[in-house]
Amino acid sequence: MNKFFKAANILHYFSFALLIAFLSVFLLLPIYLVISEGLHWDLISEIFRNPVTREGLLNSLKIALLTTFLTILIAFPFALLFNKYDFKGKKAVSFFMLLPMILPPFVGALGIQQFLGYYGVVNTLLRSFGIAPVAFFDGENKLLAVAIIEALHLYPILYLNLVASLNSIDPSMEEASHLLGAGKLQTFFKVTLPLVKNGLFAGCSIILIWSFTELGTPLMFGFTRTTPVQIFNGMNEIESNPLPYALVAVMLFFSTILYLMAKKMLRTANAVTGKGSRQSGAYCLRGFTSWLPFTAFALLAIISLLPHIMLLCCAFSQEYYQTLLPKVFTLIHFEEALSNPMVIPSIIxxxxxxxxxxxxxxxxGLTGALIQHKWRLKGGLLADILCMLPLSVPGIVIAFGYIGMSAKIDWARDFFNPNGNPLLLLGVAYAIRRIPYVIRSASSGLQQTPDDLEFAARNLGASEKGAFFRITFPIIGAHLLIGGLFAFSFSMLEVSDSLILAQKSAFYPITKALFELSQFLGNGPAVACAFGVWTMLFLGATLFLASTFAGKKSTDVFKF
Amino acid sequence: MITPLLSLRQIAKSYEKGKMILRPFDLDINENEIFFLLGPSGCGKSTLLRIIAGLLNEDSGDCILKGKKINNLAPEKRRMSMVFQNYALWPHLNVYENIAFGMKMAKIPKKEIENEVSQLLKLVQLEGFEKRLTTELSGGQQQRVALARALAVKPDLLLLDEPLSNLDSKLRDTMRLEIRRILKARQVSAIYVTHDRTEALSIADRIGIMQDGRIVQCGTPQELYYRPLSAFTAEFLGAINFFDARIIKKENDHYVVQNENFIWQAAVNPDLNFEENEEVTIGVREEHISFDPGENTNTISAVLAEKTFMGDHTEYLFKANGLKIGVRSAENFAGELNSTAILNIDKSNTMVLKKK
Incomplete structure (x- = not known):
């Protein structure tokens, strides 16, 4: 090995060490702290003995399962429709399907309360027909409402995974089944479904963990009997009551179980996924029928955007009470939002x-991808596992771990103290949760870039660094940009970390400011809605950019 | 008169308006026949195969199987099975399950399925591979599983879509013989699509040459090779020299043809008729040119321009007054470059074709 290669290798291992050190401090240490503080038999048994915490855990599990079930119900038929047919407006629906993600579900909850609330649109309609109003948000209905809101927000993740899996099935696999006597249903269950298991499990596991640990939506519905809300509420007495640590540890345990189960299923599924050689097996619809799928997609978009539409109505209405539409339209809430001391700083x-x-x-993410797929360092798999770990670790666990570190570890007290300016703290917390998206995107770019391209440049006199920056980097640049855009969008929408780690109003991010505004009596919710509209437009534009750049690559971001 | 197994009547297909992929033509396939659709890429042969399978709808024309029109019959009801170019083996099922799939769909008793799979595995020489995942098999083994899977349902007609194109050349040579052996052992009627003439010539009972969406000539490999009806067919089936010439006269078993370089005698093809003074194309296969003088041969004097040793034969390029003449021979021409040779062609191997 010549000197140059030795030096390059040292640099690679140094980057590897830095990555591991960073993830150890900001990911593993908070997890360790939460486990070490919470994993005591008396605390754990207290959670299962105490009917309140037991119910919270059960409700969270119910929300997760119901949300996942609902997303399958929504995403699967639409993914099949997209894959099996060529229809008018097919390109546009890719953007439609990302639209529900432009607002965190807890902000959507503000809108849906207007729609399904006791004096909301639906009950007004019922009353006008002489039917008694329905309390959609009472008792068990509250759980259903949270699950529906989350499903309407999260189905794009499963949809993108399923479309990617369906696209990777060679149409001849299904044709062979037909020719051997299997009908459409038999072919679906015996050939198509087993071949899309990969995408199904990948999408479902993200949604399962996401909805299991979701804090914002149940909080907004006042659904306090869920574990994340119980953890959030217990934070104030953390010094005296260690039960929240145990709750976080239990939540982490369940998330890990869900993650490992999905991983195990994925290993089986990964082994069976074929690579399509004849891509387009889509049936081309003509005439009137060619508009039907588009109509279905548009209807879904309208339904899933109902919370957003209601948010818009609330934001523009002077009075919106027991009527189908606002009585008087106004811009006053937007002005009030602008003049509110929390709003502009929170955007900044x-x-x-x-x-x-x-x-x-x-x-x-790029370092992790380079270690695994380009430098191919010993232990590269460890970097990949660590970078993907945040997918199974709820944001609330990391945020809570940081709070714990500021209270329990002397050297970490200043950095992890949420009472100061949380720029670095929130930047790191957001980043940790977004690394999986970037590493998947970058890895996919690197895997699609043969080594020979760089070798050719080296062969023509380029240095290793030169070949990387002139050849590989521009090629994977699009993938990085997509990963980055998604990371940015989701950081702007981050709820758990924001609610827990931003303690002073001067440092509130958008989501925390929205939550606080919605809790104000009087016009608080309306101002929050107006603020939500701005956020929606801003994030809609970002996601539009991301999906435009990404095209088919957007599915790489959500790979498990 | 024997009813053909499959009759295609005026089948036509276009993907875009005005761009015909298949132009109307008729074709009959007989029982127990291995029929090849041979043609260059894009000539419509795979489209035709998919229409026969029911995977594509024809724009017009009829597809008749055993005397019954099957145009509107779903693929799963046509009693045809297909070996795909990429095999389309299901990666989530093992070898046994792949082969047994069609029989399970037909609700055949388990015991019978086991027997049939076992026989098929023996036939394709894959005994003991039942439990393997198809992803663990080599290309040749996958190809055999695909064939066994298609044969398992005892189809009325087996369709093969370039099944050897993903194999390396050595394996292709072996599998060519294997496929013919297996198909004949099971007495299967088959339509086989390929652009590889060696495959077609070595496996087919009959070949249909396709050009621009229609079949331009049908016949046994020998008929097509020795008596092509067009320069296209002649050229597609093997290396050949073409010369422009004019018919001087027709005698009992031969034509006399002439151009500025030669006056030759050429064989009469009963399917083609030419008039005196008609401009024609003369075709001479490169391996039919010899350095040894023989009886009743046409000759031409030419200068050696290139010589390429190919192992089992040598390829020569000669030039004669602006004509380029390719020769492929196992004999060694002792002369150096630029030396003159007399090239000899048996008149029975001198073909008269319509002018290109």
């Missing part, structure tokens, strides 16, 4: 946090 704060998080996530 969110931009700063999200930009820092994106920068960190891109650097770490």
């Amino acid at each position: 704060n969110s931009l700063r946090y999200a930009l820092l998080a994106t920068f960190i996530a891109v650097i770490l």
